[in-house]
Amino acid sequence: MNGPDDPTVNGPNDPMTAGRPGRRTWLVERRSRRPEQRTRPARRRPRLVGPLRVELRRGTAATTFPVMVGAGVWVLAVHPEDWGGRWSALASYLRMSMLVLCALMVAAGAWQAGRERRRRMDELLGSTPRPAWQPLVVAWLAVSLAGTAGLLLAFGGAAVLVARVATFADSGWWWTVAVGVLGLWAATALGVLVGRTVPLRVAAPVAGLVTYVGLAIPGYLRGSGWNWLSPMHDNLLAGRRLPEHLHLLQAGWFVALTGVLLALAARRRLAALLCAALAVAVALPIGTGPGPDRLRADPGAVEPVCTRTGPEVCVARINGFLLDDVAALVQPVLHRLAGVPGAPTRAADDLTQPDGATDPVADGTIWLNLQNQATATGEGVANSDWLRAAFHSLVFPLCLYRRGEPDQRVDQVTWVAGEWLLTEWPPTASEGRPLLAQQRTQETLLERLRALPEAEQRDWFGRFLAAAHRCDEQRLIGLGEELW
């Protein structure tokens, strides 16, 4: 014990005492240069629990957050028309984007849980007293929290845009979001299980891709009640809502599923069995229930809001922010239709249509689909071409085309009627292109029609509409020849 380099042994040392003479240290000179390090008391730390804080800062969570923000912003940016201006549409878009986001969370969870193997920590961890499920849960929680924060940041940005213009405060939209977040947490737990059990290096990306595919499958199996077990839904549309007990059941399902997955990852068989029993108990009433029929119109959301001046244009309250923009496009068309026998006199959002009705034109109303018309900022109409197409279909003699390919002159005269109806419609991108021979004929016919006195134009259009409804091919061709 008395070697030549025997130090002055001080017994259990007090590290807070400044450099004692004779005490051996590894870096004596550097330490004496930085005395503040020695006297620093136990630093005052944020009250966040130690290991969770470390995992959030240094684990996969630190990468998960920016990735989820980026992915969230990206999915929001590619289809703003699906969520703009409406709270429930934003919430259901969040569930739609679960396809991507859950896949990412599975990959993140697997990456985090594979760390002990990658870093060869199993040996050291095996000698520690803390039950193995605790570090596992902390790791899962860190990734889940970071992912959720990223998701909420991205969708929070979208919520600011929605809040500026939204015309209807839906009641249950936050249920959709909350259950989606629980689904995200279950996805992370799945990743943790995969990372713990699959020793492959590519376990994380492969698990992510398999989740991606797996979540897409219910979209292909139309109308099964079991689809409601997926965190991803592609049929939650604005203005409709799910009964609250289904949200509750889904929440219970995801919590139980998370329990099963984490218990399996921590190899707690009893806990896994209990959670599995709970999961099955919750899943049965969801799966055996009706499929898409679960959706009910939200009476407040679909209540019509109408223009006060000019021909009537109505939109559902949830689409109220679109009313001015839609009316500006549609009212000139309705003006042209005014007085034409059998023509619709008003236009309305098909959300305000009674359930089950699908006719594009009924009861003197032309029904417009406004689900994909919002822009991110809520200003203007995203796809005015689609509205234009709705009016084109008004003049389209569909019954003739159902019988077979009609005479080419029918195409021409139909086009002329449609263009006459949409004279005031703002020009679209396709205009100004060089014309084909057939198109030149059409243009000439249209110019002739517009050259007629106002009353004769209306009369011609009225006769066209009547012939189109009767599917009278000869009469339609005659109307074209009239203009030559």
Added chain:
Amino acid sequence: MVSGRLLRLHLRARRAPTFLAGVGVVAVLAWIGGNWLASRPYFDGPAARIPVVTLAPLLGATLLAPTLGGADEELERGTPLPWPRWRLGHVLLGATLIGGTLMLAGLRTPEVFGAYALLRNTLGCVGLVAGAAVLLGARLAWVAAFGYVCAVYAAAPRQIGGAAGVWAWPVQPSAVGSSWVVALVLLVVGTAGYRRWGARAGVRKGPFIYKKR
């Protein structure tokens, strides 16, 4: 020249058996999935195979990623083998194996999101993976292709050709020329980079004591 036994050892060191088995599984799943999708009555036949055409090559390239680096890059580079040639061969062989196997899964109407698109996407994804291996190392080489293809697939652009032909090459019909150009450029750039520099060596201080000496 390298003997067959050494080649076998090298392939084992790079976990080639896992890769081959994985590609086989992916191809079988792609074939089953593609046929199932194509036979759904509510879709437009073979064109419904777009998820298969996008994801199967991505999976194949992901499986290739870990084979791009050895257990210790620096140790391998200290050996006198002509590594650039080996690396070039490695990527091209991998791309051929994935592409060839996956094409078998899309032989029915190959022009409508079938074999041709599978081949194009394989080339593009392998290029992305090889390029990412240079920048991020073999362990993380899957990240770029995974992120990019998932993002494009999620965006589901409705446009065909034009700008979408360039940025959304993995989901374009195989008749769009620009999508092939992009995929081939990715393959050439990725492979050339990998041939020149190889996979980035990871953190050298692994559980270190033995490596350190």
Added chain:
Amino acid sequence: MTVGISATATVSVTGLRVGYGRRVVLDGLDLELTPGVHGLLGPNGAGKTTLIRVLATVARPERGRVRLLDEDITDRAALRRIRRRLGYLPQDFGFYPRFTVREFVEYFAWLREVPRAEVPLAVDRALDRVGLLDRADDRMRHLSGGMLRRAGIAQAIVNDPRLLLLDEPTAGLDPEQRVEFRALLRELGIDACVLVSTHLVEDVGTACARVSLLDGGRLVFTGTTEELVAAGVDGGSGDSPIERGYTAVLRGARAEQR
């Protein structure tokens, strides 16, 4: 060599047998360790690491009785109590490169169930003892090999273990660091039982009060350092007295076996 079981021993092992598959690594091993620094010597493959892994409660014995800190390791509740008072540094220890040194040690303080209120002090104290306090906020991946090893030692002593198991702790340390490390060992050995496995016989000579020598899975010598030196007085090869003792004991044990 039979060792009686006493109540004060920190480690007491009787009839220990461990094997991997059909290969038996340790057979019929008896060992008793009291507080103080113990050296564990032996040629490669003698079973040193396996013995330490058993004592670290990582490897499971096939047969035999292992009592640590007066409790039996087969009792689950006792096992958790034992692990709270156990420090372990494996030969090939992993780490998280993104963690800072402080976070790494803090994380292990949590895993070793140091009461939460004591964690900051315990971490600072452990880092101070291995001389890493001024590198505490550096990432693990920026540390040199020797510093990593010291970080590894810091995590092993953060819970003030009564039983500290160090497998090849001096590998990767430069001569000066080794000198300092031995000083730390002696300090730790005052109130804990420290078992150090090593190939470097001079580490044992200067830092350890007692030495055990393993060969072919059997304990062939246990006693004080002086006793090992004495065994080499007439015979054995080597450059230092303790090396001569080491080779002489090994030779004797192998001759006896034949």
